[in-house]
Amino acid sequence: MQASVIVFPGSNCDRDVAVCIEAAMGKAPLMAWHGDSELPKSDLIVLPGGFSYGDYLRCGSMAANSPIMREVVAQAKKGAAVLGICNGFQVLTECGLLPGVLMQNKGLNFVCRNTRLTVTNNKTAFTAQYEAGEEITVPVAHNEGNYFADDDTLKRLQDEDCIAFTYADGDNPNGACLDIAGICDPSGRIVGMMPHPERRAETALGGEDGKRMFSGIVEALS
Amino acid sequence: MKATIHITLKNGVLDPQGKAIENALGQLGFGGVDEVRQGKLIEVNLTESDPKRAEAALTDMCEKLLANTVIENYQIHLDGEA
């Protein structure tokens, strides 16, 4: 199995996520540079958190236009599993792999704290090791995590079971529509989420709820 | 040639910044203000001097990068046109 982490100049969770992938897979992922126009064929591609190109203009907008993203989109269309975390989720919406947009938090402030999530869909490539409806704790850290889509899109997400995670009752940190914390494409192979599972994947950091995302995808792909 | 691009949120798209500004204005005692919306203003200088071609290039820039047309509208103003 080949895993790749895409590194934009302003990515800052690239190492954190690589640590988790290596722990799950027993092998370090490839760190792929944003300016490269070729990406070795990958079974798993992760777009990490951070500020890709400073997040100027709109979060993820410039990253979505970078050379490597053409490759990511192409491989995603051919069946690679893709996970976008935080800024990575913003990039996935900007490049059209996932619908909707992440707007500024309702409270207008950056928010970094643990949130309680409900695993709404445990049939995605990443969530098989969770129970359906299970409540887990995973931190968020973002200024633009307020998921927005028009009513038709939201309805489609619901109908096609494309909502992967929601913030549990009363714990929505950003005002996201339908309490959406993460979504997937209808195949369940492309997942984007605002919370950071890589920040809660060992007991020393407070818990292991996020770890099953990584062990889950490795199990699914190997 | 100089140009200014106005990028605004589409109708029906929630605007938390606009809402917050509206509330803050209220708190400061400014009454009778509503429908506050915040957008972006991008000023550029182009070497292109033909208005038609400049407008076409700017449209292309908006579509590809400057605006997210899922939620945003854009308007191009070439200098001198107001």
Added chain:
Amino acid sequence: MKATIHITLKNGVLDPQGKAIENALGQLGFGGVDEVRQGKLIEVNLTESDPKRAEAALTDMCEKLLANTVIENYQIHLDGEA
């Protein structure tokens, strides 16, 4: 009455956003673009219908809240005035 406020960075103030947009446009193959600056656009609706008084109120809002006058300039456009 509707009004639009343009908020722009003062001359000489570093504009990292504008610079980043300029670079990104270059990378996307748009040549001949420079001096890119990013500002804000604020649209409001006022119950006030007298242009003089509206303008005075908006000026006050800009000074007190909407613009950071340490680094930003503002321009008020009342609707219909262009």
Added chain:
Amino acid sequence: MSHINDTEITEAVVAEHGLTPDEYQMVCDHMGRTPNYTELGVFSVMWSEHCSYKSSRKWLKKLPVDGPQVIQGPGENAGVIDIGDGDAAVFKMESHNHPSFIEPYQGAATGVGGIMRDVFTMGARPVANLNALRFGQPDHAKTRHLLAGVVSGIGGYGNCIGVPTVGGEINFDKSYNGNILVNAMCVGVARTDKIFYAAATGVGSPVVYVGSKTGRDGIHGATMASAEFDDASEEKRPTVQVGDPFTEKLLLEACQELMASDAIIGIQDMGAAGLTSSSVEMADKGGVGILLDLDKVPCRETHMTGYEMLLSESQERMLMVLKPGREPEAETIFSRWGLDFAVIGELTDSGRMVVTHQGQTIADMPLGPLADGAPEYDRPHEPTPKAAAFDQSLLNDAPDMATALTTLMASSEIASRRWVYEQYDSMVMGDTLAGPGGDAALVRVHGTQKALAISTDVTPRYCFADPVEGGKQAVAEAYRNICATGATPLAITNCLNFGNPERPEIMGQFVGCLEGMGEAGRALDFPVVSGNVSLYNETNGTGILPTPAIGGVGLLKQLDKAVGNRFTENDLQIYLLGETKGHLGASLYQRDILANDDVFAPPPVDLQSEAAHGTFVRQAIDKGLLSAAHDISDGGLAVALAEMCIGHNIGAHISVEGDIGFWFGEDQARYVLAVTADKAADLEALADNLPLGKIGVTTGAELKFGDTVTISVAQLHELNEGWFPALMQG
């Protein structure tokens, strides 16, 4: 077009540059002639208080700076200490007070950016940021705006660059109404054999500029930072420096990449006084001369004069001296990261700084006097009069215990800072073991089993009442916060914020605080390895409370031994370590419950007890005896207990009796410790004859004092969490 150097140097021009007539005469003597305008500008920034430490140097020399753990003490961009296994911790704290008052977001953001450059210029990767903030009264007209701006500026910069902000402190006092304090601290980790220094050596070596382009940002920032405010200067609105954290991230990565090679001889960030101070300091440290060609400096604006280029404080720039011939590989790295790179000069053997611009020599000055020639002032200092002992009769109509405790939990000093620290990314980099909210933050050294413990502390109201005791107490509290996690305190940085040193009583505060700090540093083996002085924090003649912020760093060798400061379960035995005399002078109880602002003596600091108690707590944690430990500070024992309860909503029954002083006194060298019943005997045995006594047990959902006072933990929690959001909502 007339040249800026044609400007006549009049008395007024000299005064505008902040030089006294005597200082100007010294400049003329060093030059052997009248300086031109550019040279005057360069001297003025190098001789400003901010760069030359002319009022403080004499006293700073008395601080303890040595120890086996110290690799680099004060004098470099940041201090360096040994943390074992070939690893080093690199850290410093710095003020950005004046810029933050003028433009809170950008002022605070660029403060964070500046301190991070100080750390990574030494070859370290920044791993933690902290900030020590002081604002005016909560209900002052400007406080809310300044606080909101500063916090989002700190977050905006640190979050983007991807370094966790893990702690800090905030106080409110009317003395900061017109002079807020924004002190930023950064801690980095490096290998001990890969530390980079600022000294430039090797005649002919190229001087290289990297990073952002130069604009007219913050020109005369360094002189502004040393000038008192008056109401008019608020209107002057100097050119504000704007931070670009994305560029800083690129600069960090590019520098780290180049540092992996051996191409760099010396490197220094361009901070206050920009290109001037970085080039003067590098050349002077290396004992060489320097030739700069300003035509090569990358500029963002047109028609910049040499004067402006030399004094600009544009952010995200570095100056390096490379080994000759290594320019191409360095340039490749920097251009791959999209950064400017320019060879702007070379080292000479002249001992002078020579600057050319547009074919003319616009400045030619001796380096020695520029770097070290500023006068060292022994300013008159008047010791602060000894304050009277607390007047016990003030307690005659004191409110009851429950009222006092609930009031303190929702007071400006004790209220939870969650509203602030949730705006900071405290977890990025995946090594934050304990972020904001504990006694000291704990950050793992990546890939190891050890962690750094970091805390910032000072209690300005103590420093005001008695500078010597206050200075000691600041160091002692940092020491205690670190010990409470189980870590061994190693060294400190500081940021010394005071009023106008030309007033003898202010200078007396400064001298007193430094005396106390020095004494404590020596007694606790907690030397100073870096620091910063910010004077003239005055508006219209009213100075701030003396605020010598201390940033302490310690090492926990085995991170799984760490304990937190919250009760973890029911049936824990609660112990009080340290002697309680009930000292209420200068306490929070006096300020917020008695609403009394008479000046009474603050609690004395017994450094031997601090050392003994700290050592005991560390040993107990190392032996695995403790479930929780919390140092006692603001608000005394009662507040410490309440804080320990609210973390996990666990109540306690306190069985000892006491008076107001017992519950709310702020006697030093004290901790609350919690142990499981089976370990209590071992703890008592380890204590030998230290003052350790059992005071209660954890149980239920209420905090009970004896049989008479019962307060629900949920209520304490709500009060503690509610204050800050309510303030910010207005």
